[in-house]
Amino acid sequence: MAPDWSEKRRHIMSQGQTAATAGPATDSARHAGTARVKRGMAEMLKGGVIMDVVTAEQARIAEDAGAVAVMALERVPADIRAQGGVARMSDPDMISEIIEAVSIPVMAKARIGHFVEAQVLQALGVDYVDESEVLTPADPHHHIDKWSFTVPFVCGATNLGEALRRIAEGAAMIRSKGEAGTGEVSNAVVHMRTIRAEIGRLSALPAEELYAAAKELRAPVELVAEVARLGHLPVVLFTAGGIATPADAALMMQLGADGVFVGSGIFKSGDPARRARAIVEATTMFNDPDVLVKVSRGLGEAMVGINVAELPPAARYADRGW
Amino acid sequence: MSGPRIGILALQGDVREHARALSAAGARPVEVRRLAELAAVDGLVLPGGESTTIGRLLRVFELLEPLRAAVVAGLPVFGSCAGMILLARDVVDGRPDQPLIGGLDMVVRRNAFGRQVDSFEVDLDVVGVEGPPVHAVFIRAPWVDKAGDAVEVLARVAEAPVAVRQGPLLATAFHPELTGDSRMHRLFVDIVRSSGSGR
Numbered sequence: 127m128a129p130d131w132s133e134k135r136r137h138i139m140s141q142g143q144t145a146a147t148a149g150p151a152t153d154s155a156r157h158a159g160t161a162r163v164k165r166g167m168a169e170m171l172k173g174g175v176i177m178d179v180v181t182a183e184q185a186r187i188a189e190d191a192g193a194v195a196v197m198a199l200e201r202v203p204a205d206i207r208a209q210g211g212v213a214r215m216s217d218p219d220m221i222s223e224i225i226e227a228v229s230i231p232v233m234a235k236a237r238i239g240h241f242v243e244a245q246v247l248q249a250l251g252v253d254y255v256d257e258s259e260v261l262t263p264a265d266p267h268h269h270i271d272k273w274s275f276t277v278p279f280v281c282g283a284t285n286l287g288e289a290l291r292r293i294a295e296g297a298a299m300i301r302s303k304g305e306a307g308t309g310e311v312s313n314a315v316v317h318m319r320t321i322r323a324e325i326g327r328l329s330a331l332p333a334e335e336l337y338a339a340a341k342e343l344r345a346p347v348e349l350v351a352e353v354a355r356l357g358h359l360p361v362v363l364f365t366a367g368g369i370a371t372p373a374d375a376a377l378m379m380q381l382g383a384d385g386v387f388v389g390s391g392i393f394k395s396g397d398p399a400r401r402a403r404a405i406v407e408a409t410t411m412f413n414d415p416d417v418l419v420k421v422s423r424g425l426g427e428a429m430v431g432i433n434v435a436e437l438p439p440a441a442r443y444a445d446r447g448w
Numbered sequence: 449m450s451g452p453r454i455g456i457l458a459l460q461g462d463v464r465e466h467a468r469a470l471s472a473a474g475a476r477p478v479e480v481r482r483l484a485e486l487a488a489v490d491g492l493v494l495p496g497g498e499s500t501t502i503g504r505l506l507r508v509f510e511l512l513e514p515l516r517a518a519v520v521a522g523l524p525v526f527g528s529c530a531g532m533i534l535l536a537r538d539v540v541d542g543r544p545d546q547p548l549i550g551g552l553d554m555v556v557r558r559n560a561f562g563r564q565v566d567s568f569e570v571d572l573d574v575v576g577v578e579g580p581p582v583h584a585v586f587i588r589a590p591w592v593d594k595a596g597d598a599v600e601v602l603a604r605v606a607e608a609p610v611a612v613r614q615g616p617l618l619a620t621a622f623h624p625e626l627t628g629d630s631r632m633h634r635l636f637v638d639i640v641r642s643s644g645s646g647r
Binding site for chain 2: 155156158160163167169170174191195229248251277406407
């Protein structure tokens with residue numbers, strides 16, 4: 127087998143730490159928190175929909191509709207936009223209630239660079255941490271060192287270089303950023319097309335040109351070479367930010383997403399349970415227009431939304447992180 | 449290409465990884481989302497994923513009853529993780545209304561090893577798999593709580609059965625599709641070949 131660069135880096139980065147054998151494993155031969163276990167968890171979510179929820183009741187609606195996981199947060203992005211203020215990790219009580227309420231995986235958001243919020247979420251038992259630009263960044267220079275955690279992380283990206291920098295820091299799953307809380311899918315489309323096109327260009331390069339490519343991408347050359355060889359990211363690539371309808375979800379799947387995050391689009395719509403079911407079914411049958419017609423009927427009102435082009439630069443979450 | 453035509457239920461989960469492992473094991477993998485596709489396979493893989501999601505989609509897309517009938521009629525099926533849950537007679541710690549296909553006379557405990565922070569890798573000896581131990585990846589994995597006499601236990605972690613077989617039905621709580629070792633899939637391809645439905 128080809129050497130796994132990420133495992134090597136993980137090993138290097140975890141010298142002096144205990145992440146490799148952390149966790150309540152009773153058997154010394156068991157290894158928890160490995161890159162394979164973290165990335166593998168995301169592989170199991172493929173073809174599925176992860177839904178933002180703010181209460182245990184919403185979490186149950188999401189699970190009933192067939193969500194593969196829920197993202198527990200205090201306010202959906204549309205409300206963070208509307209209400210302003212500093213957006214932080216959610217109340218542990220609320221996250222615990224959601225963990226109790228459903229049998230599917232529970233994710234939660236930490237601020238960019240806020241490794242203590244991530245430590246709290248790991249101790250709470252969440253299954254994935256989203257180091258998210260939707261919350262107010264805590265560190266303008268450094269993202270969380272995600273290798274030092276047993277819990278896996280998902281991070282947002284607008285392009286390949288950003289995705290690879292997050293993977294180099296230990297992200298086990300990438301999602302497009304889109305423009306959260308707008309109900310407008312255009313940025314998610316741009317981010318997905320950009321990442322795919324940049325991977326396509328890398329794959330066509332002769333090996334000696336990968337060094338300069340790595341410099342331009344501002345990403346480690348070993349990771350750049352791995353992507354060029356694989357023809358895809360070494361982790362799962364989901365889409366997020368502005369998905370509001372079943373057709374939006376199917377669009378992102380046809381553009382090559384492995385799965386879909388839906389934030390405000392479900393619980394800011396007229397009939398959340400029905401819309402949630404429709405988006406799940408559209409994500410599975412994304413290539414079947416007959417199914418898409420059927421599930422798109424009679425959904426009631428979609429979230430009203432905001433045109434991204436009308437957002438002032440300071441209100442754009444996708445520019446947070448680097 | 450020759451080799452049996454083996455479907456992978458492609459409603460949700462790690463379909464691509466199973467397709468790669470099946471190809472490496474000498475089968476021809478095809479994705480199954482519709483009834484007509486199910487009717488054209490010699491065997492079926494139920495991938496890893498979320499068992500509640502896959503169960504609900506089986507009902508919505510009207511595959512649940514046809515799949516139950518196919519299992520009763522002797523279709524060879526291999527389920528990993530969520531797939532193991534779907535093949536069980538009953539599930540503990542699942543949702544009470546969770547649709548199951550059944551076929552294996554066993555009760556499984558969902559997320560038995562704990563949450564994601566408890567997920568792990570370990571080397572396992574598996575009955576029927578020659579050579580070195582199988583490197584097994586457990587992700588929010590189930591285990592078998594109770595199994596009937598007809599169920600052969602192929603591997604255990606601590607005391608709990610994590611790989612089982614009953615006739616043409618094979619199930620693992622772990623994910624052999626994630627490691628690049630295709631020996632579990634080869635075992636399943638042999639089951640499909642010897643079941644006589646190969647065409």
